[in-house]
Amino acid sequence: MSRWIAGTVPRDDATRTAIAQAVGAALGRTVALDELGFRRPTTADPQAGLAYPGSAEDGVVATAQLLDADLASAPVVLGAPTNVAAWNEASVSWLVGSQPPVGDRAEGPSRIGLSDVQRLRTMRETFDRLDSTFGGAHARNSLVQYLRTELPLLLRAAGTADVRRALFAAAGESTQLAAWMAYDAGLHGLAQRYFIQALGLADAGEDCLLAASILDAMSHQASFLGRYREAANMARAARLGTDSIGIPILTSHFHIMEARALARIGDADACDRAMGSAVHHFEQRRAGDEPAWISYFDQAEMAAELAH
Known part of the structure; x- marks a missing residue:
């Protein structure tokens, strides 16, 4: 020592x-x-990031390991295929609420406040703009480096339960962006792992709507990769997990992701029902009720999804 x-x-x-x-x-x-x-494991764990975290701290450890493996360009992670069982486990674990709630933390490497939450969200918005302008691969390594430097310290810091929940939710948003960037770069096994850890972080932050949107994104990836039944199931899980909240535009998007998968399976009747439900809920949307991150889902986007 x-x-x-x-x-x-x-x-x-x-x-x-x-x-x-x-x-x-x-x-x-x-x-x-x-x-x-x-910060660098002597050998990268081939399973890094695949398991849904059983607690908030498990999620911090798994996310740090995954970011380390990504920064080290570990082939066992960057070149890994997607794992169907991991999708199923994550969906069920989130639905049954397997994580204990985040509470106050009296000790840690530092102390956090709401300004730290806002800083993390502002950085995510900055990287999101770079992603939208130049493509996911452009700023991906910079985002991963930033998250590896900041997230573990922030998530282990002392703070009140309310602030810590908000921080875990913000971390989930940032990790979801890392997943989308890996998806855009064609690193689908890596993207799946980031999505799973983002879901766990959102769960720890008790942000049900964000968690459901991450499942929705996982459904999108599964459809892209030809895993249509898993895609339909994850879209259904997102909808089931938010039934009691009832945000029409989100419910509409979950139905449309399910319809996309059912169309590829060839189940015309179920696809028609899902599209009909998507349109019905879309027409019930109310301005101001939805989270800011679903604002892109407008009439033109809905028309494009129906065309799919």
């Missing part, structure tokens, strides 16, 4: 783990490897 304090980074995982346990014992809390600056 003295050599590490002097600036030597240990190369083997056993030494890193021992240091983390010793520091954690001194602080009276669990200390993750990435908190100590061990």
Whole structure:
């Protein structure tokens, strides 16, 4: 440990783990490897990011591991295929509410407030504009580097439950953008993992609408990759999980994603019903009721989806 304090980074995982346990014992809390600056795993975990997190801290660890593997260009992650079972597990885990709620945190590497939440959201909007203007691959590495530097420290910081929930939701939005950028770059196994971790972060933040929109995006990816039944199921899960909230334009989009998948399966009757429900809910939309991130779904977009 003295050599590490002097600036030597240990190369083997056993030494890193021992240091983390010793520091954690001194602080009276669990200390993750990435908190100590061990940012590159000696070997990338082929399963990094695939499992739906069982707790908020599990999500922080999994997201940090995935960002590390991405920055290291680990072939076992960047070149990985999508995993059908992971889609199914994530959908069910979110629907049944498997994560415990985020509470107050008295200790951490720093203390956060709502200004930190706004800063994270502003940076996401900046990268989103770059993505829209120049394409996902243009700023992808910069976004990943930013998230790896900022997210773990922020998500482990001390703060009230309300602020921490807002921060986890903002982290989910940013991680979803990383997923879309990987999708646009053709890295579909990586994109799937980012989507799953984004869903877990949104769940930890108790942002049901954001979580459902992430499932909706996962349905879009599954359709693109020819996994139409999984795509239809994820769109249905998004709709079921938000039934009690009843935002018409979101419900409309979930139905249209289901219809897109059903059309490719060849189930004409079910597809017609889904399209009809999509149009019905779209006509019930009320300005100002929807989250800002669904504002793009206007009449022209609806017409384009129906054409699909």
